[in-house]
Amino acid sequence: MNHSSTANGAAVAVSGKGIAAGTAERADPRQVLADRVDQLYGQMWLGILTTFAIGAIATLEFWEVRLRELVLFWWGLVLLITAASAGLLYAYRRSPDKGSNPEQWLRWLGIAALAAGANWGFAGAVFFPSHTDEQQVFLAFLLAGMMASGIPVYAASWPIFALYAAGIVAPFTYVLATFGNRLFTEIALLVPMFYAINVAIAYRLTQVFHSGYRLRHAYGRLTEDYSGLNQRLERQLVELDEARRQVEASGRKLQLFAERAPIAVLELDAQGAIKEVNHVAELLFGYAAAELVGRDFRFLVKPEFHEEFDRRWQRLVATHEPEAGVIRNPRRDGIDVVCEWTVTPLVNPEGTIVAVVAQGRDVTAQREAERVKKEFTSTLSHELRTPLTSIIGSLQLINTGVVGEVPTDVAELTVVAERNGQRLLDLINDLLDIEKIESGKLAMAPEVLAIDEVVREAMVLNKAFGERFKVRFEMRSGLPGREVLADRKRLLQVMTNLLSNAAKFSPEGGAVEIALEESGPNVHVAVQDGGPGIPEAFRSRIFGRFAQADSTATRQKGGTGLGLAICKRLVELMHGKIGFEDRAGGGTTFWFELPRN
Amino acid sequence: MPDRALNRICYVEDDEDIQRIVRLSLERVGKMTVEVVGDPTMAIEAIAAFKPDLVILDWMMPKLDGPALFRQMQQRPETSAIPVVFITAKASERDLDELMAMGVAATISKPFSPKDLPDQLREIWKKLP
Numbered sequence: 001m002n003h004s005s006t007a008n009g010a011a012v013a014v015s016g017k018g019i020a021a022g023t024a025e026r027a028d029p030r031q032v033l034a035d036r037v038d039q040l041y042g043q044m045w046l047g048i049l050t051t052f053a054i055g056a057i058a059t060l061e062f063w064e065v066r067l068r069e070l071v072l073f074w075w076g077l078v079l080l081i082t083a084a085s086a087g088l089l090y091a092y093r094r095s096p097d098k099g100s101n102p103e104q105w106l107r108w109l110g111i112a113a114l115a116a117g118a119n120w121g122f123a124g125a126v127f128f129p130s131h132t133d134e135q136q137v138f139l140a141f142l143l144a145g146m147m148a149s150g151i152p153v154y155a156a157s158w159p160i161f162a163l164y165a166a167g168i169v170a171p172f173t174y175v176l177a178t179f180g181n182r183l184f185t186e187i188a189l190l191v192p193m194f195y196a197i198n199v200a201i202a203y204r205l206t207q208v209f210h211s212g213y214r215l216r217h218a219y220g221r222l223t224e225d226y227s228g229l230n231q232r233l234e235r236q237l238v239e240l241d242e243a244r245r246q247v248e249a250s251g252r253k254l255q256l257f258a259e260r261a262p263i264a265v266l267e268l269d270a271q272g273a274i275k276e277v278n279h280v281a282e283l284l285f286g287y288a289a290a291e292l293v294g295r296d297f298r299f300l301v302k303p304e305f306h307e308e309f310d311r312r313w314q315r316l317v318a319t320h321e322p323e324a325g326v327i328r329n330p331r332r333d334g335i336d337v338v339c340e341w342t343v344t345p346l347v348n349p350e351g352t353i354v355a356v357v358a359q360g361r362d363v364t365a366q367r368e369a370e371r372v373k374k375e376f377t378s379t380l381s382h383e384l385r386t387p388l389t390s391i392i393g394s395l396q397l398i399n400t401g402v403v404g405e406v407p408t409d410v411a412e413l414t415v416v417a418e419r420n421g422q423r424l425l426d427l428i429n430d431l432l433d434i435e436k437i438e439s440g441k442l443a444m445a446p447e448v449l450a451i452d453e454v455v456r457e458a459m460v461l462n463k464a465f466g467e468r469f470k471v472r473f474e475m476r477s478g479l480p481g482r483e484v485l486a487d488r489k490r491l492l493q494v495m496t497n498l499l500s501n502a503a504k505f506s507p508e509g510g511a512v513e514i515a516l517e518e519s520g521p522n523v524h525v526a527v528q529d530g531g532p533g534i535p536e537a538f539r540s541r542i543f544g545r546f547a548q549a550d551s552t553a554t555r556q557k558g559g560t561g562l563g564l565a566i567c568k569r570l571v572e573l574m575h576g577k578i579g580f581e582d583r584a585g586g587g588t589t590f591w592f593e594l595p596r597n
Numbered sequence: 598m599p600d601r602a603l604n605r606i607c608y609v610e611d612d613e614d615i616q617r618i619v620r621l622s623l624e625r626v627g628k629m630t631v632e633v634v635g636d637p638t639m640a641i642e643a644i645a646a647f648k649p650d651l652v653i654l655d656w657m658m659p660k661l662d663g664p665a666l667f668r669q670m671q672q673r674p675e676t677s678a679i680p681v682v683f684i685t686a687k688a689s690e691r692d693l694d695e696l697m698a699m700g701v702a703a704t705i706s707k708p709f710s711p712k713d714l715p716d717q718l719r720e721i722w723k724k725l726p
Contacts, residue, residue, distance in 0.1 A: 382657070382686045386612065389686075389708035393618035396712050402625035425708060 028217065034102040035213040036156040036206075040109055041092045044085065047153045051116055052082045054142065061138060062127050070126060077119050085112045106157060113150075113160045117167025120146050124172035129179065140187075143168055144194075151198060155205035162199045169195045264339070264360040270353040272297045272313060284339075284362055286332030297358065302328040302336065312343075316356070320347050326363065338364045377435055384428050392421040423560075430562035433493075434545065437569045444487045444573055448597050451523050452478045454488065455514060458495030465500050470508040473499060479516035482523050483597040486574045491594075494570050497563040498527040498590050505531030505588075522576070522593040530587040534580065542580065543568040567592070599650070603722040607632045607649035609640045609666065610684075611658045618711050619653070619684075627715025637661040645675050651702075651722065652676075656685040656692075667699060680725055682718065684709060 055078035062071050088108055092098060098105060124143050128136055147165045154161035169191055176188035258265040264281035266274055273296055277289050285292070285300055292299075301309050305327045312323045322344040328336045339360040346355045395418035397403055399411070406414070436442040459473040466473055484491075502512040510530040517524050534542060546561040571578040576594040583589045606629050610616050616633045623629045632647045634640045637658045644652055652670070654663040663683055670676040683696055686707040693704050703721040705714070 385686045385707050386615070390612075390614040390618060392708055393615075393622070393711040396710060397618065397621050397625070400626065400712050403621060 030102065031099070031217055032210060032213045033106070034099040035216070036209060037102040037105050037109070038098070039156045039209065040154065040160070041089060041098075041105070043153050044089045044109070044112075047113075047116065047150075048082050048085045048089065050149065051078065051085075051119075054146070055079075055082070055119075058123060058142060061135065062123075062131065064131075067127075067130060074119075074123055074126070077122070081112070081115050081119055085116070088112055106160070109157075110160045110163055113154060113164040114167050117150070117164035118171075120168045121171035124168065125175045128172070128175050143172055147195070147198060151202055151205070155202055156209045158199060158202040158206040161202040165195055165198055261359075264358075264362075266292075266297070266358045266360070268297055268356040268358060270317065270345075270356065272356075274299075275355065281360070284331070284337065284360070285329065300329050302330055304328075316343060316345055317353065320345050320351075320353065329360070336364075337362050338367050373439075377432065380428070381432055385425070388421060388425050388428070392418060392425065395421060427560040427562075430560045430566060433566050434562055434569075437566070437573070442573065444490065446485045446487055446574070448483050449486055449488055449491065450480075451482050451484050451525065451594070452480050452516060454486075454491050455495060455516060455525060458492050458499060459514065461492070462496055462499040462503070466503045466512070469503045469506065471503040471506045472511045473503075474511045474513050476513045476515045476528075477517060479518065479523060482516070482518065484523055484574075484594040485597045486576075486594055487570075490570045490574065494567045494592065495525075495527075497567045498592075501563060501590070502527050502529035502531070505529050507531070518596070519593055521596055523596050524591060524593050526589050526591040528583055528587060528589045533582060533586065534588055543578070598723050599725055601650075603629065603650050603719055605630045605632075605647070605649040606651055606653060606718070607634065607640075607644050607647050608653040609634045609637055609644075609658070609663075610653075610655040611635055611637065612655070615655075619714070622711035622714045623718075626712060627718070629715065637663075637666050640666055641669050641673065641676065644670065644679065645673065648675075649679060651718065652679050652681045653718075654681055654683050656683055664696070664699065667701065671700070680722075682721060 055075065059071060059075040059078070062074075064071070092105055095105075120143060124139060128139050131139070147168050150161055150164050150168075154164055173188050173191045176184045176191065179185070258267075258278050261278060262280060264284045265278040266281055267276040269275055273294060274292050277292050281292070282289055298306055298309060308325075309327065312325065315321075316323045322342060324340075324342045326338060326340050329339050331337055340363045341358060341360045343356060343358045345353045346357060348354050395414050398406060398414045399418055433442070456475065456478075459475065463473065499512065499514075506512055506529045512530075513526075513528045515526045515528065517526075543564050545565045568578050571592045571594070574594055576592055578590075578592040580588055580590045606623055608616070608619055608623075608631060610619065610633065613635065616635065620631050620633055623631045632643065632649065634643045638661050640661075654666060656663040658666075663685070667681055670679065670681065680702040682702055683704045684707060685692075685696075685704060693706075696704055702725060705717060709717070
């Protein structure tokens with residue numbers, strides 16, 4: 001928090017300087033004018049009251065029977081002007097948007113001031129010649145006072161004061177100058193000078209007010225800017241604090257991940273020295289964390305792997321790319337463990353490695369299990385197939401008749417024995433295939449094949465099987481010349497499975513139709529049977545392992561329930577897809593698609 | 598393709614059951630002349646004496662396995678030119694590729710069909726140079 005506030009303080013200072021430099025431009029001239037107008041209207045009531053009160057006193061002073069109409073007329077003007085001014089003031093006060101049009105309000109005020117001034121001037125012009133000397137003195141004082149008192153009232157706008165004072169002075173000066181009295185002529189010469197001095201004072205005052213209001217506005221803006229800045233700073237501080245909390249939280253989370261991970265996690269420095277280890281690492285190697293920290297990681301690598309380790313470490317340091325591999329690690333008790341490692345460098349934005357995280361998984365047991373499984377599969381393959389070769393071979397030789405005729409009953413039994421021996425062999429082969437596919441050990445040998453020829457070959461190979469079920473294979477539409485990239489043996493296996501399935505489920509004397517067509521970038525191979533169709537409940541798991549719709553059929557017709565599962569995996573290994581659909585008029589179409597070469 | 602039909606076959610196999618089936622298959626179905634050798638250590642002499650058109654070897658045999666016997670044959674001038682076919686229960690493609698790389702003419706995997714074996718061998722024979 002402390003260091004961040006220092007940084008922000010510097011930022012404020014810089015921004016503050018920028019704001020001060022722009023102060024002069026920051027005051028809106030219209031806003032300043034509106035403020036001055038507001039001041040003028042604010043003092044207006046004073047002018048109205050003064051006009052009314054002094055007007056009343058003057059009316060009494062000038063009252064003479066011979067001048068009755070004239071004095072009353074003047075008093076009427078006073079009332080009219082004060083009433084109109086009061087109305088204007090009322091209108092201004094009630095106006096909801098006085099600030100939006102200050103020029104207009106200033107103009108109205110100018111008219112009111114001119115009217116008030118002219119009214120006093122009118123009094124001077126009319127009553128001065130007609131009254132006694134004492135009253136003339138009163139009038140002169142009155143007019144001088146009214147002019148002088150106009151200064152504070154109209155100081156916020158010197159042109160208004162100039163208008164007002166001109167209204168008083170001009171007629172009075174004229175009357176004085178034309179009175180025919182030398183003293184009055186001399187006074188008439190002085191009055192415009194007083195006028196000029198008063199206007200000059202009003203001008204100065206207006207300037208002072210103007211700059212005062214400008215400054216007030218500018219600083220008002222400045223304050224707004226500062227408070228905006230402050231709010232922004234506050235927000236940033238809150239965000240920074242939140243970010244810090246998040247970083248801390250994810251740090252804790254990472255630490256938890258490392259501590260509780262079911263794999264060994266070691267933090268190394270860029271030289272390979274151990275900085276930290278988690279509990280699993282302690283258990284895996286049989287050393288306490290304190291015994292490992294500070295040691296070189298090579299301590300945990302079997303010497304015969306040091307060369308490889310150094311090579312990979314140098315590559316990691318050079319490229320900053322993670323390394324992964326399996327190595328043997330010595331345990332404290334002298335027994336080796338085989339571990340699968342992922343080693344990841346943590347690089348800061350400057351491109352320096354700050355730490356290297358090594359994650360290791362003990363795969364010793366897994367490796368051993370894989371080895372045992374492989375051995376088992378190999379044994380299964382060899383030890384089962386060898387006796388089966390003898391069994392099936394012997395029966396085949398008997399059934400072909402090359403070793404002589406056998407009684408019919410015996411012949412029937414040897415046929416059954418051979419068929420079931422074959423079934424057992426198929427099951428073993430299918431199991432081995434599935435095992436190979438699922439352990440990822442089935443290597444495809446893709447070559448460019450004429451799909452038409454492979455399909456026809458499969459039909460020939462399975463002809464005898466079809467005949468057993470009294471079913472023919474018929475090519476309905478071929479696709480000569482189209483080539484696919486596929487494994488020949490595996491493609492034949494897929495076709496054999498589909499053809500034998502179709503034969504098994506077709507009615508006696510029926511035909512299984514094979515159709516090849518192009519389907520976009522693929523070749524579509526369809527095998528259509530006239531069988532009973534696929535039961536609804538079985539559809540979703542038809543490509544699963546040991547999938548057979550009807551176990552009675554298995555006994556009658558053979559099959560392991562693995563054929564379609566193998567087909568699906570083989571087709572997918574050849575980058576194709578497989579499926580089935582109901583055939584119009586009964587039966588099912590199994591199809592697969594392979595990408596055209 | 599060799600200029601004569603396939604006739605004389607020497608089969609080295611320790612399993613007596615398989616021996617009997619192969620002999621019957623080749624003699625009765627294939628009408629060929631067959632010499633069966635049960636002890637692989639005696640095989641090299643038997644082959645040299647019998648002068649077969651083609652030798653069939655089992656892979657897994659006690660004392661001397663098929664590949665070792667094959668290498669012995671290659672070292673003897675009178676047996677080195679005889680084509681060799683392996684019958685094996687080894688299913689792994691890597692194993693079969695290994696055999697082909699050694700110069701074996703063909704491999705037939707167990708279980709084979711005694712009914713088809715003679716035809717299979719004739720096919721192989723036809724494809725030989």
